[in-house]
Amino acid sequence: MNTAIVASLLLLMLGFAYQLGWSRSRNMAVSGVKIHSRPAYHASLVAFWALLPALLVLGLWALFGDTATRTYILAQLPTEITSLTAADLEVTIRRIRQIESGFGVVGEAQTYENSAAQALREFRALTFAFVVATAAATGAVGLFLAQRRINPRLRARNEIERIVRVLLIGCSVVAILTTVGIVASLLAEAFRFFTFVSPIDFFFGTVWSPGFSSTGAGASGKYGLLPLLWGTLMVAAIAILVALPIGLMTAIYLTQYATPRVRGIVKPIIELLAGIPTIVYGFFALVTVGPFLAGIGSALGLDIRATSALTAGVVMGVMIIPFISSLSDDVIRQVPLAMRDGSLGLGATQSETIRRVVIPAALPGIVGAFLLAVSRAIGETMIVVLAAGNSPFLRLNPGEPVSTVTVTIVNQLTGDTDFASPQSLVAFALGLTLFVMTLILNVAALFIVRRYREQYD
Amino acid sequence: MAHSFTPPSEQALDGSAERLKRIRAGLGKRHARERRFRALGIAAIAAALGFVAILFSMILYQGLPAFTQANLEVDVHFDPAIVKVAARPVRDAQQSSAEYQRALLDWERKVTMVNWNRVLEQSIKAAAPDFEIDTKSALSIVETSERFRLRDMFVADPGLLGQTVKVKMLASANADNWLKGNIDRSLPDTQQQLSPSARMLSDRFMEDGQMRFAFAWHIFTNSDSRSAPASAGLAGAFIGSLYMMLVVIVLAVPIGVMSAVYLEEFAPKNKFTDFIEVNINNLAAVPSIVFGLLGAAVFINYFRLPLSAPLVGGLVLTLMTLPTIIIATRSALRAVPPSLRQAALGIGASKTQTVFHHVLPVTYPGILTATIIGVAQALGETAPLLLIGMNAFVAQIPGSPLEPSSALPVQIYLWQGNENRNFFEARTSAAIIVLLGLMLMLNAIAIFLRARLERRK
Numbered sequence: 001m002n003t004a005i006v007a008s009l010l011l012l013m014l015g016f017a018y019q020l021g022w023s024r025s026r027n028m029a030v031s032g033v034k035i036h037s038r039p040a041y042h043a044s045l046v047a048f049w050a051l052l053p054a055l056l057v058l059g060l061w062a063l064f065g066d067t068a069t070r071t072y073i074l075a076q077l078p079t080e081i082t083s084l085t086a087a088d089l090e091v092t093i094r095r096i097r098q099i100e101s102g103f104g105v106v107g108e109a110q111t112y113e114n115s116a117a118q119a120l121r122e123f124r125a126l127t128f129a130f131v132v133a134t135a136a137a138t139g140a141v142g143l144f145l146a147q148r149r150i151n152p153r154l155r156a157r158n159e160i161e162r163i164v165r166v167l168l169i170g171c172s173v174v175a176i177l178t179t180v181g182i183v184a185s186l187l188a189e190a191f192r193f194f195t196f197v198s199p200i201d202f203f204f205g206t207v208w209s210p211g212f213s214s215t216g217a218g219a220s221g222k223y224g225l226l227p228l229l230w231g232t233l234m235v236a237a238i239a240i241l242v243a244l245p246i247g248l249m250t251a252i253y254l255t256q257y258a259t260p261r262v263r264g265i266v267k268p269i270i271e272l273l274a275g276i277p278t279i280v281y282g283f284f285a286l287v288t289v290g291p292f293l294a295g296i297g298s299a300l301g302l303d304i305r306a307t308s309a310l311t312a313g314v315v316m317g318v319m320i321i322p323f324i325s326s327l328s329d330d331v332i333r334q335v336p337l338a339m340r341d342g343s344l345g346l347g348a349t350q351s352e353t354i355r356r357v358v359i360p361a362a363l364p365g366i367v368g369a370f371l372l373a374v375s376r377a378i379g380e381t382m383i384v385v386l387a388a389g390n391s392p393f394l395r396l397n398p399g400e401p402v403s404t405v406t407v408t409i410v411n412q413l414t415g416d417t418d419f420a421s422p423q424s425l426v427a428f429a430l431g432l433t434l435f436v437m438t439l440i441l442n443v444a445a446l447f448i449v450r451r452y453r454e455q456y457d
Numbered sequence: 458m459a460h461s462f463t464p465p466s467e468q469a470l471d472g473s474a475e476r477l478k479r480i481r482a483g484l485g486k487r488h489a490r491e492r493r494f495r496a497l498g499i500a501a502i503a504a505a506l507g508f509v510a511i512l513f514s515m516i517l518y519q520g521l522p523a524f525t526q527a528n529l530e531v532d533v534h535f536d537p538a539i540v541k542v543a544a545r546p547v548r549d550a551q552q553s554s555a556e557y558q559r560a561l562l563d564w565e566r567k568v569t570m571v572n573w574n575r576v577l578e579q580s581i582k583a584a585a586p587d588f589e590i591d592t593k594s595a596l597s598i599v600e601t602s603e604r605f606r607l608r609d610m611f612v613a614d615p616g617l618l619g620q621t622v623k624v625k626m627l628a629s630a631n632a633d634n635w636l637k638g639n640i641d642r643s644l645p646d647t648q649q650q651l652s653p654s655a656r657m658l659s660d661r662f663m664e665d666g667q668m669r670f671a672f673a674w675h676i677f678t679n680s681d682s683r684s685a686p687a688s689a690g691l692a693g694a695f696i697g698s699l700y701m702m703l704v705v706i707v708l709a710v711p712i713g714v715m716s717a718v719y720l721e722e723f724a725p726k727n728k729f730t731d732f733i734e735v736n737i738n739n740l741a742a743v744p745s746i747v748f749g750l751l752g753a754a755v756f757i758n759y760f761r762l763p764l765s766a767p768l769v770g771g772l773v774l775t776l777m778t779l780p781t782i783i784i785a786t787r788s789a790l791r792a793v794p795p796s797l798r799q800a801a802l803g804i805g806a807s808k809t810q811t812v813f814h815h816v817l818p819v820t821y822p823g824i825l826t827a828t829i830i831g832v833a834q835a836l837g838e839t840a841p842l843l844l845i846g847m848n849a850f851v852a853q854i855p856g857s858p859l860e861p862s863s864a865l866p867v868q869i870y871l872w873q874g875n876e877n878r879n880f881f882e883a884r885t886s887a888a889i890i891v892l893l894g895l896m897l898m899l900n901a902i903a904i905f906l907r908a909r910l911e912r913r914k
Contacts, residue, residue: 161809168719171712175737178776182747185754246501253498270505277837279866280889283873287882288515318508349487351494372742379744381840406746413844419758431750442742
């Protein structure tokens with residue numbers, strides 16, 4: 001409600017400022033004076049200077065308003081309440097806010113709670129009016145000053161372009177902020193985890209049994225990373241064993257043998273596999289592939305479980321096929337025709353040319369694709385959540401269930417958002433491990449691809 | 458390079474018969490190898506296409522039956538002996554609106570207290586008068602939500618009292634399983650979900666046409682339900698996904714396009730922009746679950762945004778899709794011929810004008826495709842949403858992006874884990890069909906719009 005009021009007020013102001021700037025500069029232009037910038041630029045400039053201060057005021061309130069309200073509530077409470085423990089105080093404040101918002105509370109509201117809520121209601125109405133008024137006033141001042149600057153020689157366009165430039169840089173920085181946010185949050189929470197469990201026990205431990213925070217297992221649980229890492233690598237290795245030959249041969253056939261017609265049909269169909277959500281693959285693995293593999297296993301006298309490293313790996317391999325095939329497709333097509341023609345001209349067969357000339361030439365790109373595929377397999381979550389069986393033990397047999405780093409992150413962090421227990425904090429230590437592993441693979445892949453990309457150009 | 462052809466020596470040119478024979482003899486082997494290589498390529502493609510075919514046909518085979526459900530059409534008699542409530546209150550002149558509302562609410566509460574199960578039971582028994590069946594078995598044939606429907610019908614039209622109307626009721630999940638053969642009919646009674654008499658009665662209703670399969674519209678109009686699984690639908694999850702996609706489009710597209718424009722058109726080539734570039738390429742390959750960890754630590758734990766809210770999900774997915782949009786927009790910008798920029802600059806446009814008035818409009822088809830690819834990717838993403846609490850069971854359709862909600866892929870995850878496997882395996886496949894259908898539609902729209910935009914150029 002309040003947001004809607006503020007937003008419509010802002011829009012109104014924006015429209016008014018733009019209109020004012022436009023008509024003033026337009027009048028100037030019509031009266032025959034040669035003006036530097038077109039009216040639209042003058043108008044945008046006025047609108048910008050009207051909006052900026054108002055937004056600043058609102059932004060400051062969004063940042064500090066909550067703290068101010070809290071301080072006010074505390075000031076309303078009798079001293080015997082404010083001297084309670086932090087947790088109890090938190091509960092009281094929450095109750096008062098609930099009374100104030102009209103949702104009501106569990107149990108009978110105390111008199112002091114009611115009076116505090118009443119005071120809070122008035123405070124809120126007052127501050128809201130005050131903030132909106134301040135925003136409007138600063139906006140009006142900005143508007144007044146900006147429209148006074150309008151004159152034929154004002155370089156409004158240049159100013160607007162500078163503002164646009166700042167905006168563009170701001171948008172580019174979002175990507176950096178995301179990385180910073182990822183690294184900072186993973187590191188901070190992982191360090192909190194390492195205050196419970198020593199990094200040595202975590203990175204070199206061979207037993208994973210964290211227990212439950214509700215039973216108070218706390219730091220007594222065992223947080224050994226190795227079983228999870230082993231499961232992750234095993235699933236990823238199976239996936240690569242499936243995807244690399246199929247993906248690479250597909251790329252080779254489509255670039256070297258297939259007619260444009262066949263290529264035009266087959267390539268999009270295979271790329272369809274890349275667009276399918278991973279949850280669908282997971283369900284497919286669980287319902288179709290798992291029982292099928294288990295059936296084959298029992299026919300051969302092998303013990304393959306329906307949910308196992310093999311099931312998850314095979315389906316993940318299918319998921320990665322288009323990834324490998326389209327990346328290899330690109331690099332193979334970048335190999336200059338002259339090299340191929342030279343080899344063919346010397347009498348080599350097509351397959352000899354491919355194996356001895358084309359593939360070696362495209363090898364850096366293929367290795368890059370391979371590394372990216374491994375990174376993707378390691379980070380994949382839903383397929384393993386559904387089909388790997390979730391059993392964190394060090395086992396050699398791929399027909400047995402395993403657990404992976406990603407599965408464990410999901411298990412430890414769903415349902416429970418109490419960020420104080422090592423049981424949930426370990427998810428961030430696992431996330432950090434995952435992030436570092438994929439980062440190394442990605443950077444290595446980027447480096448290899450970049451380094452060799454322009455070799456033949 | 459690995460190939461090693463010995464240069465033809467003088468002797469060879471002489472045509473030594475010995476040598477020629479050796480080459481001829483080798484030729485057959487080389488050609489055989491060529492054929493084998495080719496066959497391998499074809500086999501790889503066949504395997505990839507086979508996976509696509511198996512995946513889609515399995516999902517369709519399992520999911521399509523779930524779009525029809527058994528419905529029982531019976532005469533429901535609103536027996537005054539069971540529905541013992543006073544007449545619906547009528548508002549008289551002296552009554553205030555609040556008093557009337559209270560009276561109405563009171564009346565509705567009384568209507569809810571009516572033993573609607575008895576009404577249901579009687580109508581089921583009346584449909585098969587000669588059949589002996591106990592109350593529990595009779596009621597187990599229709600879904601538990603149906604008694605509330607009878608209540609709602611009565612609240613809407615109290616004139617039904619004492620009348621008999623034909624009502625089409627949803628059969629229960631267990632009855633649906635039995636009738637579709639989803640459950641093995643030869644299983645002993647102890648393993649069947651329905652009692653023997655309920656099974657016999659369902660079969661009988663099917664035979665005499667009172668029970669019929671009809672298209673299950675409620676999959677699209679209902680929200681998730683635990684107590685009445687047969688009435689569970691996707692509407693809540695769909696709206697949740699819709700909110701998230703709106704957040705993604707509103708945030709990711711402008712920010713992504715702007716930062717692509719900055720990096721491609723304005724940024725000087727220096728260490729800093731190089732760092733941004735590596736950063737973006739790396740972000741594109743960070744596992745999605747890491748973004749979930751970021752969301753849990755920053756949005757939920759630090760900024761205290763509500764759990765399970767589509768807004769938070771949208772923010773996380775925005776950060777995840779940003780690199781996709783930036784990279785695709787950059788390649789679209791790179792494809793714009795430099796002559797366009799030179800022409801604009803040559804007639805005196807500023808750098809900003811050149812970019813925003815001339816270069817960017819040319820790339821709209823590319824940006825559109827990138828947006829849709831990004832949105833489709835975000836639509837299918839599950840793992841990060843699990844970490845910000847979107848896997849909670851939500852029975853209502855969310856009214857705003859701040860209310861708890863599920864999402865389509867998460868609903869698939871929840872349904873595949875349901876204990877009533879016989880019923881929910883098909884339901885999950887149906888949900889997957891809906892999700893894939895939506896993605897297909899998005900892509901079709903992209904192709905269509907792209908073709909139109911490109912024709913206009």
